[in-house]
Amino acid sequence: MEKLIFRFDEKKLAGSYSPENKKVLMYKKWTKLIPDDISRIGQPLADSIRRMALPIPARVLDFLTISLSVTAADTFVLRKNADDGWCRVIHLDLPVSDVKFWLSQKELLEKTLNFLSGDIWKFTFIEESYDFKINTSPRKNLKKIPIKAHDCVCLFSGGLDSAIGAIDLLAEGKDPLLVSHGYKGDKSHQMRIKSSLDNFxxxxxxxxxxxxxxxxxxxxxxxxxxxxxxxxxxxxxxxxLGVSAVQAFSTPFGSKDSLAIEKDPSQASKRMKLYVPENGFISINPPLTRRRIGSHSTRTTHPQFLIGIQELFDKAGFSCEIENPCAFKTKGEMMQLCRRPKLLETILKETVSCSHWKRSRQQCGSCLPCLIRRCSINSYGHTTFDATYSYPDISHAFMKFEVNEGKKDDIASVLEFLQLKGQKAQLLRRIRMSGRLPEKDIPKYFDLVCRQIAELEKFFRDHTDLARYLPPEEDKIDS
Structure with missing residues (x-):
């Protein structure tokens, strides 16, 4: 087990800790007085909260603190040091303002995170107030972040799905606040896409x-x-945090009370939508092979995870409803149904889908997200609008990986998955293996996966020399 100890003040991290314990300072700017054995996280967030100059409820800040502690652990604790090379046992000792509430939700939090990452999580909470002021005007040298009365919030990553999600909301007449995680490299893409949205x-x-x-x-x-x-x-x-800032700006009720639903159940109907646009296939991410199970496939927007977080939100009283508007669409269908296709074609090259692009600042073209992207653009019918790839020739990439490196890569995994076309029982088994799904939605997910298989197969037939690895074209879904 690795333990990470989080505090808001470096003085509270002083003392003799065992080598297995990592010390992490939260929200505070680095100074030369901070010892070299202390890691840090969240300093830019403290500035952003000050710059919004709005009263963010303490329990919302608690959830932010918990999420940052998990991010720090996921960054600083190496999987290669785990007993099996993957599943880590991580104990987080962190400060929150409402210890009693979070202790009551500890089991749900740990279970939800276990599903998300495949690790075993343990939490210890101590009570501590936040050491940055949130109800006063920001410092003169920090420009205020403008928040207004938006009617919803939409996560905006710089990816193709989130761009389509934002376009569709704006085309419907909604006024979303776009919220981005400004990773190095991602921010420039986000800003260019956002600029195109502004202009359009x-x-x-x-x-x-x-x-x-x-x-x-x-x-x-x-x-x-x-x-x-x-x-x-x-x-x-x-x-x-974006939802809470908009509510604090917009309504006296939202600005003064972090427990809106808990204290007045009638407020549940006034929950603000937090949109998480992600195509349904990547969202459930069914295992492509029998060995690619569990958290070895990402579960970032899997319904089971989102349902667990929504339950936490509801129990915390947050007036926020998470929704994936693309839960039963393939990425190709998202493109085909986009409400402003000309705008989509304009920004397409700026969007990033690749899971490896940060290593070379170029999309690889051969990872699963790239393959889904490329088959979707092929389905849309305008491949000339696409980005450039490190491996534009899928056939060459497959032979290079398979023959020269002996590597079971995503291309091979997709080709193996395509062999399940027509095998209803096997496909249903894979869908259920991805995680717990509402039983009423299983038929919809099955249809979704079949449509995704068709998009992938069409791309491989249209743009590769790998037809010999594909199932016969005449195969139909059995009864």
């Missing part, structure tokens, strides 16, 4: 860019884990 819709769309900014301690091991299975937790926390 004729106004400055609200955009809140936040950054967790984990910084490894100067002393000791400085390696960082790259799998980052929990990245969507902090993204949802940022979305909740």
């Amino acid at each position: 819709f004729g106004g400055s769309i609200g955009h809140l860019i936040l950054n967790a900014h984990p910084v490894t301690a100067k002393s000791g091991c400085r390696d960082r884990e790259i799998t980052m299975r929990t990245r969507s937790l902090s993204f949802l926390a940022f979305g909740l």
